[in-house]
Amino acid sequence: xxxxxxxxxxxxxxxxxxxxxxxxxxxxxxxxxxxxxxxxxxxxxxxxxxxxxxxxxxxxxxxxxxxxxxxxxxxxxxxxxxxxxxxxxxxxxxxxxxxxxxxxxxxxxx
Numbered sequence: 542x543x544x545x546x547x548x549x550x551x552x553x554x555x556x557x558x559x560x561x562x563x564x565x566x567x568x569x570x571x572x573x574x575x576x577x578x579x580x581x582x583x584x585x586x587x588x589x590x591x592x593x594x595x596x597x598x599x600x601x602x603x604x605x606x607x608x609x610x611x612x613x614x615x616x617x618x619x620x621x622x623x624x625x626x627x628x629x630x631x632x633x634x635x636x637x638x639x640x641x642x643x644x645x646x647x648x649x650x651x
Contacts, residue, residue, distance in 0.1 A: 552614050552624040559618075571615050579619045583612040 558568035571579050590605040617624060634642050 548610070548614070548624060548628075551611065552618070555611075555614050555618045568615060571612075572619050576616070576619050579612070579616040583609070583616045586612045 555568055555572075558566050559572055561569045563569045563573055571582060586605065586609040590602070590609045593602040593605040596602070614624065617627065
């Protein structure tokens with residue numbers, strides 16, 4: 542099973558949690574908190590991933606990376622951004638130097 546398929550399946554599961562009971566679904570609780578809560582949680586997980594990234598425990602980094610991917614997908618869902626749109630942008634950028642790609646963006650775009 543490819544990584545894209547796993548991410549697609551997880552994105553669909555997150556989408557399905559919109560109709561789950563809030564008291565039984567952490568994902569639903571995050572979605573109910575809106576984009577601010579989801580973004581904050583994603584940021585917390587990103588920081589934890591950075592910390593694990595400078596450490597020597599590969600397992601800790603893998604666990605934090607899984608958390609950050611999950612929370613990114615929750616953030617995308619709460620903002621109605623399809624994973625396929627993100628993957629299409631990545632596909633478009635493949636084969637282009639990161640330096641060239643970044644230089645081609647409008648000024649002020651990160």
